[in-house]
Amino acid sequence: MSLVVQKYGGSSVADAQCIKRVAQRIVATKKAGHEVVVVVSAMGDTTDDLRDLAQQVSPLPPPRELDMLLTAGERISMALLAMAIANLGQTAKSYTGSQAGVLTTSVHGKAKIIDITPGRIRKALDEGAIAIVAGFQGVSQDTKEITTLGRGASDTTAVALAAALDADVCEIYTDVDGVFTADPRVVPTARRMPRISYAEMLEMAACGSKVLHLRCVEYARRYGVPIHVRSSFSNQPGTWVADADTYQAAVEKGLVDAEAAEGVEMEQAIISGVAHDRSEAKITVVAVPDKVGEAARIFSTLATAEINLDMIVQNVSGVATGRTDISFSLPREDGQTAMNALAKIKEEVGFEQLLYDDRIGKVSLIGAGMRTNPGVAARFFAAVAEAGVNIEMISTSEIRVSVVVDEDDVDNAVAAAHHAFELDADEVEAVVYGGTGR
Amino acid sequence: MSLVVQKYGGSSVADAQCIKRVAQRIVATKKAGHEVVVVVSAMGDTTDDLRDLAQQVSPLPPPRELDMLLTAGERISMALLAMAIANLGQTAKSYTGSQAGVLTTSVHGKAKIIDITPGRIRKALDEGAIAIVAGFQGVSQDTKEITTLGRGASDTTAVALAAALDADVCEIYTDVDGVFTADPRVVPTARRMPRISYAEMLEMAACGSKVLHLRCVEYARRYGVPIHVRSSFSNQPGTWVADADTYQAAVEKGLVDAEAAEGVEMEQAIISGVAHDRSEAKITVVAVPDKVGEAARIFSTLATAEINLDMIVQNVSGVATGRTDISFSLPREDGQTAMNALAKIKEEVGFEQLLYDDRIGKVSLIGAGMRTNPGVAARFFAAVAEAGVNIEMISTSEIRVSVVVDEDDVDNAVAAAHHAFELDADEVEAVVYGGTGR
Known part of the structure; x- marks a missing residue:
């Protein structure tokens, strides 16, 4: 029993x-x-x-x-x-x-x-x-x-x-x-x-x-x-x-x-599946003085506001300007709070401006087989590029590669990746029965 | 406080x-x-x-x-x-x-x-x-x-x-x-x-x-x-x-x-008010042999069926027949159960038949002043009779007199009693606001 x-x-x-x-x-x-x-x-x-x-x-x-x-x-x-x-x-x-x-x-x-x-x-x-x-x-x-x-x-x-x-x-x-x-x-x-x-x-x-x-x-x-x-x-x-x-x-x-x-x-494949997420937004802090502690100041402010960041990208510093752009993604529902918190430290940190983009989407490739199969990320990026989709941000874990793209390109990118890793079934298997009920 | x-x-x-x-x-x-x-x-x-x-x-x-x-x-x-x-x-x-x-x-x-x-x-x-x-x-x-x-x-x-x-x-x-x-x-x-x-x-x-x-x-x-x-x-x-x-x-x-x-x-009056109830029914057990224990047999049967009786009336025994009718009132919702229980003891008790009437109503006169004012019941019965209403059953307590009448006569009887004891207000006081909500 x-x-x-x-x-x-x-x-x-x-x-x-x-x-x-x-x-x-x-x-x-x-x-x-x-x-x-x-x-x-x-x-x-x-x-x-x-x-x-x-x-x-x-x-x-x-x-x-x-x-x-x-x-x-x-x-x-x-x-x-x-x-x-x-x-x-x-x-x-x-x-x-x-x-x-x-x-x-x-x-x-x-x-x-x-x-x-x-x-x-x-x-x-x-x-x-x-x-x-x-x-x-x-x-x-x-x-x-x-x-x-x-x-x-x-x-x-x-x-x-x-x-x-x-x-x-x-x-x-x-x-x-x-x-x-x-x-x-x-x-x-x-x-x-x-x-x-x-x-x-x-x-x-x-x-x-x-x-x-x-x-x-x-x-x-x-x-x-x-x-x-x-x-x-x-x-x-x-x-x-x-x-x-x-x-x-x-x-x-x-x-x-x-x-x-x-x-x-x-059936254990290199790649298990492709996930996507349209619930995030991206904030870019423009022209942050490239000095020790400035990035820390920004992220400690966000942490105090209890905002969970997802991806973080810092561009290479411009040699002439000594300044750098810092971008990060976060849940859309936290967007307003984060923007308010950052606006308060503008003078202190000395960045130039804040950009907010909530028309983004994240596409992720997930598979435990990635660990032992090099080249997965490259093949993923190539498939996305071939579909004519521009990649805005990238992050990876041991068993995952994620890219941020324009919200309108999410479906294309998901289909391209799904196809590139030969995940498609011969016939339609899925039935969606009702609302999500969650 | x-x-x-x-x-x-x-x-x-x-x-x-x-x-x-x-x-x-x-x-x-x-x-x-x-x-x-x-x-x-x-x-x-x-x-x-x-x-x-x-x-x-x-x-x-x-x-x-x-x-x-x-x-x-x-x-x-x-x-x-x-x-x-x-x-x-x-x-x-x-x-x-x-x-x-x-x-x-x-x-x-x-x-x-x-x-x-x-x-x-x-x-x-x-x-x-x-x-x-x-x-x-x-x-x-x-x-x-x-x-x-x-x-x-x-x-x-x-x-x-x-x-x-x-x-x-x-x-x-x-x-x-x-x-x-x-x-x-x-x-x-x-x-x-x-x-x-x-x-x-x-x-x-x-x-x-x-x-x-x-x-x-x-x-x-x-x-x-x-x-x-x-x-x-x-x-x-x-x-x-x-x-x-x-x-x-x-x-x-x-x-x-x-x-x-x-x-x-x-303002303490002899009579406080007149209440009425249309939720009862009356059962009459016809021609019960007038012997010791027969009534007890009937009421113990009803008690076993967990039925709460209200009024009980036993007519004087017919000298020639040696039989009597027993009537009682009870909640209408218990009517079916009571009839079933009594039908089972018909042979044993030897009564002739069962009558069921759920078109009755009870009108009650209530007042603590009754105790010290004789003649209240008589005045009540007279008022009801003057209104052309026939009284089917009567029961009393120290501070209450109740009568059972035809369901259609309830409003008349209530109004007659209310008027007879001078309870009417000079002008309409009551406002009914909505459903009963109970």
């Missing part, structure tokens, strides 16, 4: 019909002889609707109360799901984050999970019940206040709960059939990856892939929890996010579809 | 505008120098909407999960109310029934309050905050499961919380201007009562007055909590539900509007 944690997103439980379909899937898993814990998000647009309601009452709602409000969303979906399961003859009990022992920091709206003490969940399982747990929420360890974990964090709840319960697999149900070599809306011939390593998936998530939340993958890697990404709208085999040994263990436990498992390791 | 508990029903917080108006009233109370605890129901029709959602998923939802679902309703309204108060510059913190220490029995859907341990509420008040508490819900003392208290029980939460916090007054805000001598929709000249005793209010509630829930009045009497019934849509003085000494204490604390307080005790 395996312990399976399943997570269903908002689009999977959008209405009564969806909830009943999900209930059938859960009951089928239970009847296959597994212990089942389910983590569920709020129905469809509930969270956004509740935010709208808050806005009607207050332009700046206190974070504690906003968390109290938003946590009503999962309360509704989890209770309904438990009812639908009961209808099918199985016992199900729903638990709030607090009841499930999800202990967090006390930062309302973006609390982090510190620990999970799933005593009541374990007890429910021991009694033969299916346990339904509210995603996205917890209770602060210090103040005992209700907290939320931030958007997309239901995935993290599921993985953390799987780790705490020593589950055999954490199944994340979403509205796509798995993780693809590129976004199928951009590259229709994108291929489903049967398996991807934690390290590669981390880079994918950090570079704009929206299938899994970054923190959730980090958590899975730290605790060695195998994640199985699947669609709740189909029975496709999906994608396993796991290292080779973890995956092998799942195969041996019979948790991997036998046909799908065949040849998975054979 | 007084401690004021305020309770707002669903119609008072039906939308964002209503919530903002209620927030202003709460802040005004706080600024007048009082400590304020607010008990709030779910917004407008939220509870019914959630029930509908449950029905879409399951015809017979498990009670535990139904409670989990329904408690989302107050979670939403209380968080929004706290936000609206914060907007006005005061600190407000919302608490679920569980957080507020509302300990109940473990019967889902109709749990009873066992105790309230309002440690977190007291702490919030000590920190200068306004505490908002979810009505209608609690946590079971034994199983630590979330429970609901049944319809209308937010009033009870408020009074129980007022008792636990030793509050100076429990203000119940509703959509009428107080308790009237009759339902203003039936008798437009009904008069607002400035004060009514607990005993009289208990009879009013038991006889169909919907202003306050019966259990709430029982709780208030037991703990001597003065209730001030007011409209959240006006600034009318409302009605105090309190005995003379409790009321006098509130006057001395300056909690009663001075003008409204003048001459309240002078």
Whole structure:
């Protein structure tokens, strides 16, 4: 008997019909002889609707109360799901984050999970019940206040709960059939990856892939929890996010579809996939005096303003002028804050002006095989250039190469890279089932 | 400094505008120098909407999960109310029934309050905050499961919380201007009562007055909590539900509007008001053998089926037949169950047949002055007879006389009784503001 944690997103439980379909899937898993814990998000647009309601009452709602409000969303979906399961003859009990022992920091709206003490969940399982747990929420360890974990964090709840319960697999149900070599809306011939390593998936998530939340993958890697990404709208085999040994263990436990498992390791390519991200902006600080400490002054100012920079490029200093340009990319939502913070130190640092560009996009090539295959970056740049796309910035890690291009060129660059590394499938594999529901 | 508990029903917080108006009233109370605890129901029709959602998923939802679902309703309204108060510059913190220490029995859907341990509420008040508490819900003392208290029980939460916090007054805000001598929709000249005793209010509630829930009045009497019934849509003085000494204490604390307080005790009349109830049905067991134990057999059967009888009438036995008819009234919703239970003992008891009549209504005259004024019942019956209304059943208590009449005659009987005891106001006082919100 395996312990399976399943997570269903908002689009999977959008209405009564969806909830009943999900209930059938859960009951089928239970009847296959597994212990089942389910983590569920709020129905469809509930969270956004509740935010709208808050806005009607207050332009700046206190974070504690906003968390109290938003946590009503999962309360509704989890209770309904438990009812639908009961209808099918199985016992199900729903638990709030607090009841499930999800202990967090006390930062309302973006609390982090510190620990999970799933005593009541374990007890429910021991009694033969299916346990339904509210995603996205917890209770602060210090103040005992209700907290939320931030958007997309239901995935993290599921993985953390799987780790705490020593589950055999954490199944994340979403509205796509798995993780693809590129976004199928951009590259229709994108291929489903049967398996991807934690390290590669981390880079994918950090570079704009929206299938899994970054923190959730980090958590899975730290605790060695195998994640199985699947669609709740189909029975496709999906994608396993796991290292080779973890995956092998799942195969041996019979948790991997036998046909799908065949040849998975054979397929290990140099490049796993191409990710893209349109959520960043670029700031250029023009004509910074090329003296020791000036760059540090700029970046410490940004750090104080709690802005996470992504790429940083410093041009070679002009010999005649003794000045240099410094460019960096950052989340668009932090653009205004960063510009304000830098404007305040203009005189002190002595730079000439600030440029702001939010019409950029980032395209990233990810693959563990890069480590042992030189020339990957050159081939990537050549493909992008052949597509007529100008590269504005470059950054690399051991298993990733990223370029910043004009926003309008993102699709072209993704397709060119995908094609250059022979990632295209023979036929269209991907089906997009609904909204993102994340 | 007084401690004021305020309770707002669903119609008072039906939308964002209503919530903002209620927030202003709460802040005004706080600024007048009082400590304020607010008990709030779910917004407008939220509870019914959630029930509908449950029905879409399951015809017979498990009670535990139904409670989990329904408690989302107050979670939403209380968080929004706290936000609206914060907007006005005061600190407000919302608490679920569980957080507020509302300990109940473990019967889902109709749990009873066992105790309230309002440690977190007291702490919030000590920190200068306004505490908002979810009505209608609690946590079971034994199983630590979330429970609901049944319809209308937010009033009870408020009074129980007022008792636990030793509050100076429990203000119940509703959509009428107080308790009237009759339902203003039936008798437009009904008069607002400035004060009514607990005993009289208990009879009013038991006889169909919907202003306050019966259990709430029982709780208030037991703990001597003065209730001030007011409209959240006006600034009318409302009605105090309190005995003379409790009321006098509130006057001395300056909690009663001075003008409204003048001459309240002078007005103490023989009759407080006329209540009516259209929610009952009548069952007649025809031709019961007039032997010892047969009536007991019938009523023990009904007690086993957990049916609360109201009035019982046994006709004089027919000398020739040795048989008698037994009639009783009961809540219409229990009619089917009662008929089924009685049909099963037909042979055993030997009665002839069962009659069922749900087209009845009960009209009750209530007044503490009855005790010392003989002839009240006779005057009541005469007034009803003069209005051409036939009386089917009669029951009395020390401070009440009730008659059962045809459902169509209820309005006539109420108006006749109201007029006979000179309860009519010189001009129309009552305004009905919206739905019942209960």
